[in-house]
Amino acid sequence: MKSIVVSLLMVAGLTSGIHAQERVRVGFMSPLTGPQAANGVDNRDGALLAIKELNNRGIKVKGKPVTFELDVNDDVADPKQGVQVAQMLADKKINFVLGPYNSGVTMPASRPFADANVVVFTVASNPKVTEQGQTNLFRIGASDNQLGGKMATYAAEDLKVKNVAIIDDRTAYGQGVAGEFGEQAKRLGVKVVANEFTTDKATDFSSILTKIRSTKPDAIFFGGYAPQGGLMLRQLRALGMNVPLLGGDGICSSETATLSQVSGDLNVYCTQGGSMLDKSDKGQKFAERYRQEYKRDPLTYAAAFYDGMNLLASAIEATQSTDPQAIITHVAKGKFAGVSGEYSYDDKHNLKSSAVTVYTLKGKEVVPLKSL
Structure with a gap:
């Protein structure tokens, strides 16, 4: 099982005070090899673009600079592998996860996340994903x-x-x-x-x-x-x-x-x-930055993973906390305007409205x- 930690540090004057930073590790899981690898890489790069921008901008919690890192994992779109990745991330005390991508992976992988109260942001679309009574999981895409x-x-x-x-x-x-x-x-x-x-x-x-x-x-x-x-x-x-x-x-x-x-x-x-990216200023700017960074167009869910990372960062900044329960409470009750639309949730943590x-x-x- 491969786990690659991608750390994107703020570049302006942080090297001298690196020990004073708070490091927030965010797990990531999607298929990075196999037939669906193109989508998994797209998801990863959307999240990485958000982290790069966040770290360059700088976020503080109680006066302490926050550095985000992405712990990247390949679940091969396989439910068994997904459960192993989920358990590993929970064992590593990672409190936040972007993914999984597939509904068939998300449903079994959600159990170890729920047991460890890991906050999960997934694009998995099967309605059953959010019918399991798991308050730690949020859907960041449209449902089936x-x-x-x-x-x-x-x-x-x-x-x-x-x-x-x-x-x-x-x-x-x-x-x-x-x-x-x-x-x-x-x-x-x-x-x-x-x-x-x-x-x-x-x-x-x-x-x-x-x-x-x-x-x-x-x-x-x-x-x-x-x-x-x-x-x-x-x-x-x-x-x-x-x-x-x-x-x-x-x-x-x-x-x-x-x-x-x-x-x-x-x-x-x-x-x-989500709405058409080229019909909004936010969407156009995201697509331009993505192309500049990766020399290719974004695919299906790069924007959603980008939004998911920014949704998490916004909640951390608003609550001035990295405590999972504080983030769950804030996201469940709040609103966030992202590239793909507005993120506000019903009682099952489905998006209240999602443009298709x-x-x-x-x-x-x-x-x-x-x-x-």
């Missing part, structure tokens, strides 16, 4: 209710879909977002003509797609991630099926386009939590279409 439901609304009202086939990858995320899509689609009068499933390790979808082709859907919804979504799109087009491929935030990535080997307009639509944006893929560009 919002991602799947609003994709169904867009499909019915904007794409005029009448018949749809649904595939999920059997992960907690995939089943959750596909289930919410299907329920909302039915409420809007869209007929679900097929329900199929695969795995998050699969590479061949030809038999499923051939079976679906006979049902003549107007669109296919895939609940899963880009590594499967991209290959599915390639095989879909090879079978002569040019219907739209729909999905949640798991396929809202340039990786989907790259793996599909389809150029131009891919006829893919996906939902992602519909995107399409043109070439390798993820292009925003409409915020719902």
Whole structure:
């Protein structure tokens, strides 16, 4: 198990007084290797950008300068590995964590965090994540209710879909977002003509797609991630099926386009939590700083992890405390204006309101279409 501590110290005149600083270690976990590594690296770099800016700006608690460090861990999108990482972070007395990324990792990993009262900020979207009664955990992204439901609304009202086939990858995320899509689609009068499933390790979808082709859907919804979504799109087009491929935030990535080997307009639509970055001053500035720092565009959740780190720092500054319970109480009752929107919470620690944006893929560009 790898654990890399990234320490970004304030640069202006702190070396002489380093022993007077308070060091706040923040755990991070996401898949940094394996098929979903691109998303994990994106998450990590969003958090690191926030830490760099915070340390350069300087925050004090009771007159003492605070230095933030990110303890970076690879959970490989695997639930067992996620539990091991979570226990290790708890054993190291790390009080704050950004992540996990996957719902299937978050649910089992949340137990050791709850036992140690570690404050967790996760983008995991399955509704069950926040139905476990764990007061230490906050969702910093949209839930499947919002991602799947609003994709169904867009499909019915904007794409005029009448018949749809649904595939999920059997992960907690995939089943959750596909289930919410299907329920909302039915409420809007869209007929679900097929329900199929695969795995998050699969590479061949030809038999499923051939079976679906006979049902003549107007669109296919895939609940899963880009590594499967991209290959599915390639095989879909090879079978002569040019219907739209729909999905949640798991396929809202340039990786989907790259793996599909389809150029131009891919006829893919996906939902992602947050408002369109290019429609707000904060969003534009974040994207510019991210590109300057990493020489690439942010992917799905860099902005959310950036916001999560700033939400934590804001709570520490407001309470003048690094005590986990003080932070939990403040975040639960407070409001924070981030790059992706406003962070204020209901009693289950879901966001009270989360804008959801519909995107399409043109070439390798993820292009925003409409915020719902």
